[in-house]
Structure formats: C-alpha cells, structure tokens
Amino acid sequence: MKSIELFAGAGGLGIGLCRAGFKPTKVVEWNRYCRETIAENRASKASPMAGWPQVEGDVRHVDFRDLEGKVDLVSGGPPCQPFSLGGKHRAYDDTRDMFPQAIRAVRETRPRAFVFENVKGLTRATFRNYFEYIRLQLEHPEVTIKTDRDGRPTEDWTEHLARLQKHATQSKYPGLHYHVVAQVLNAADYGVPQKRERVIFVGFRSDVDANWSFPVATHSADALLWAQYRSEDYWDAHEVAKRARPDLSAAPARALALKEKPIELAWRTVRDAIADLPDPEFEPEAAAEIAYHRFQPGARSYPGHTGSPLDEPAKTLKAGVHGVPGGENMLARPDGSVRYFSVRESARLQTFPDSFIFHGAWGEVMRQLGNAVPVRLAEVIGKDVARKLRYAA
Structure with a gap:
C-alpha cells in the first residue's frame, strides 16, 4: 500500500x-x-x-x-x-x-x-x-x-x-x-x-x-512488578545476583496487592534495552567499537532531573526548546550515579534498528530522537x- x-x-x-x-x-x-x-x-x-x-x-x-x-x-x-x-x-x-x-x-x-x-x-x-x-x-x-x-x-x-x-x-x-x-x-x-x-x-x-x-x-506495569517482586523472573533473566536485587520488604504496595500473574507482558525497561551494551563511561574501548555509543560528560542530578531508573521504562526522551534537558535523557544507576544516555542507547529506547545512521553532533541527534x-x-x-x-x- x-x-x-x-x-x-x-x-x-x-x-x-x-x-x-x-x-x-x-x-x-x-x-x-x-x-x-x-x-x-x-x-x-x-x-x-x-x-x-x-x-x-x-x-x-x-x-x-x-x-x-x-x-x-x-x-x-x-x-x-x-x-x-x-x-x-x-x-x-x-x-x-x-x-x-x-x-x-x-x-x-x-x-x-x-x-x-x-x-x-x-x-x-x-x-x-x-x-x-x-x-x-x-x-x-x-x-x-x-x-x-x-x-x-x-x-x-x-x-x-x-x-x-x-x-x-x-x-x-x-x-x-x-x-x-x-x-x-x-x-x-x-x-x-x-x-x-x-x-x-x-x-x-x-x-x-x-x-x-x-x-x-500488550504490556503493563503490573506485569513488570510481578516479574520483579513476585516471581523474580526479571532478575533471573538478567542474571542479577540475589544480593543486588531490591529488598522485597520495600516492594511497592501495588506489587504486593497483585493476586495473580497479569496476562500482559511486562513493561520493557532500560536494562532490557541496553543490557548487552558496554557502559561507555567505564568501558570506553569496548563502547568505541559500537556506532554512536560514546560517553557524553556533564550529566548531573538535581531536584526534578533525576534520570531514568535502570529497571523501569525510561522517562520520555526530550528534544527541549533550549536544547537537551538534564533529567529525562539520563540513566540513573542503582548506586545513585547518573550519566547521559549515548545516542545508541537513546535509539534503543526509541526502538530504532541498530543499523540506523544518524547525522549531526550528539545534541542534534538527541533532538532528532527526542522528537521521534x-x-x-x-x-x-x-x-x-x-x-x-x-x-x-
């Protein structure tokens, strides 16, 4: 057609x-x-x-x-x-x-x-x-x-x-x-x-x-909560050690209220999207082998700009009237540190194919992705x- x-x-x-x-x-x-x-x-x-x-x-x-x-x-x-x-x-x-x-x-x-x-x-x-x-x-x-x-x-x-x-x-x-x-x-x-x-x-x-x-x-937040706090299938799939998993005693009330497994698939998280990519900040040589996967310095966390948690779907990627904002386009690691998403990671969050070619500097490409x-x-x-x-x- x-x-x-x-x-x-x-x-x-x-x-x-x-x-x-x-x-x-x-x-x-x-x-x-x-x-x-x-x-x-x-x-x-x-x-x-x-x-x-x-x-x-x-x-x-x-x-x-x-x-x-x-x-x-x-x-x-x-x-x-x-x-x-x-x-x-x-x-x-x-x-x-x-x-x-x-x-x-x-x-x-x-x-x-x-x-x-x-x-x-x-x-x-x-x-x-x-x-x-x-x-x-x-x-x-x-x-x-x-x-x-x-x-x-x-x-x-x-x-x-x-x-x-x-x-x-x-x-x-x-x-x-x-x-x-x-x-x-x-x-x-x-x-x-x-x-x-x-x-x-x-x-x-x-x-x-x-x-x-x-x-x-086809996917739901409840299904993700079930996979993280009830069945723990999410952590098993990502081979996360027991000691590194969240304390179940602090599970959200919504997760504890679930009586049976939801019929939908679990919401996909940032970890689901980028787990197979090396961290561009701590593994720059490995990251350099992947197109558009470079570390971008300058990220910082402050009230209202705390980044996207690794084990939730990302916040909405933004283009911004005055450039790329600080919070929405950052990864928030479990240890509290933050960094900007690379172009490749942002493209994954927008479900673009890895073979896709982007034109422009980091800020301009992030603007394209934020509008997509x-x-x-x-x-x-x-x-x-x-x-x-x-x-x-």
Whole structure:
C-alpha cells in the first residue's frame, strides 16, 4: 500500500509504517539534519528507508494534488512545539502549528486513511477547543478557512470552528468526510522501553468500512512488578545476583496487592534495552567499537532531573526548546550515579534498528530522537490500520 510521510523527522513513524506494509511515495522534511539523516539511510539497500522518495523543503510549498486518489495513507507528526507541556503554550497563534498543512495533504490526496501523532499536551484543558477544531478539520477537510483573493484568512479559528460544527451536525455530509478517533497512548504499553505518552489521530475515509479501534495494550506495569517482586523472573533473566536485587520488604504496595500473574507482558525497561551494551563511561574501548555509543560528560542530578531508573521504562526522551534537558535523557544507576544516555542507547529506547545512521553532533541527534515516534509503536498502529484497509479493499 502507498503512503505519504509528512514532517518525517528522523523517520521513526515512517519506518514503523513501512514495516507495517506501507510504501512511501513522498517523504517531506525541512530540517537540514533530519534530511541528511534520511538521505544517508535511504542510500543503504539494507536500510528500512532504502529508496524513500525524499522531498526536501517546506511542506507549505509542496503540491500534493498529483497524488489524488493514488495513496492509501497520509501520516506524520505535525511539529508539536505549540502544544508541548514543556513548550511555550502559544498554540492558537503559533506559526509552527503545521496541522493545517497535514489537513491540506489529506484534502488534496483523499487517502483511504491517515495517522497523525502529537504530544499529550494537546489534550489538556487549555487546548480543549483547539483539539476539537483539529479533529473536525480532519473529519471535514474540504471545509476550509475563508480567505481573500491573496489567500489571507478572513476569519479566525473560532469562527472556522463554528462553521465546522454546523457542517458536522447536518443530516448528510457533502464532500470528503473521514471517521476520526483519537486517543492518548503510552508507548510502554506496546513494548517500547520508554514511558512516552502521545495523542494519536487515526481516520478512515467514510467509504471505508473499517470498524476500527486502537490496538489493545500488550504490556503493563503490573506485569513488570510481578516479574520483579513476585516471581523474580526479571532478575533471573538478567542474571542479577540475589544480593543486588531490591529488598522485597520495600516492594511497592501495588506489587504486593497483585493476586495473580497479569496476562500482559511486562513493561520493557532500560536494562532490557541496553543490557548487552558496554557502559561507555567505564568501558570506553569496548563502547568505541559500537556506532554512536560514546560517553557524553556533564550529566548531573538535581531536584526534578533525576534520570531514568535502570529497571523501569525510561522517562520520555526530550528534544527541549533550549536544547537537551538534564533529567529525562539520563540513566540513573542503582548506586545513585547518573550519566547521559549515548545516542545508541537513546535509539534503543526509541526502538530504532541498530543499523540506523544518524547525522549531526550528539545534541542534534538527541533532538532528532527526542522528537521521534517510537518505531515499534508506529508499527503496531500501522499493522492494525493496514489490516483494516486490506479487509475493506
């Protein structure tokens, strides 16, 4: 099945969707470092990006009309800075809001489905009306904002929202229409070794009988607690000595309250993701043999920035408005010491393949990874969407 990937970034969403069976016909990204990362990977026959048709430049200048009716899926992560809990909360008047361009791509190509991702902050109460505005635009992409002859808006977003609401409450929907569902998903619930919550929009064109819902979680925190404090299978699997295991007398109350083994798989932890890698701080020679696995000095712990514990899923990797923050991108060892995750470790936490090539200095690559969609989460959603599209074909 054919797709278009917008705001591709480092390619996490696109790689996952490729694994799910979608082949991109156009991949759009404007950031120079991300473009170079994609370019280096697409040149490799062994890469999941091999042969990606890359479009370099501003999505606002890309015409999608030549692909009308020729793609099955439009996907992407419109830049999230306006809505990030760590951002500036400008939202309504932020020119970095690229959802209008995502909606335009849907309008011009009329795909059978779309998948868009954004930060959880978009669902907070402050943005409730704007969240509804985005959802209604995705449902009715041909009901566009009014403009003058020069393309300048002649109504604000609240007036446009009112027209969309009136359109949506008609007995019949003229024109292009999508059935849209949106949900906040925690990537850890799907086997990603990171607690990363994101809102996902999935839409199916009204003539596609999808009967679709978000995939059921396959992993859980309770299952991890059971494996660590009840069966101790987790420690056995990692060959952790009895004396080095946590004191069971200090087990969380939630673990002690479990009556039987959960049916889900255990959340994957930082240890699960990186246990086979040498520590780049204490084993620099061995680490030097592994691409992108170098020690980065300068990490320190302070209130609110304590790093990701080794035996839990990592905290959400961050890109940061002013660079890489100190807490979220650090490993917190059991002895209380901390260090920054290497690029390779961060890529593992985002479930990128070890063969993936990154372009740029450590801070820039960490920014790419902090903005990425975990490959595994994208693949899980993509496979379920692809299954429905094949069934409805």
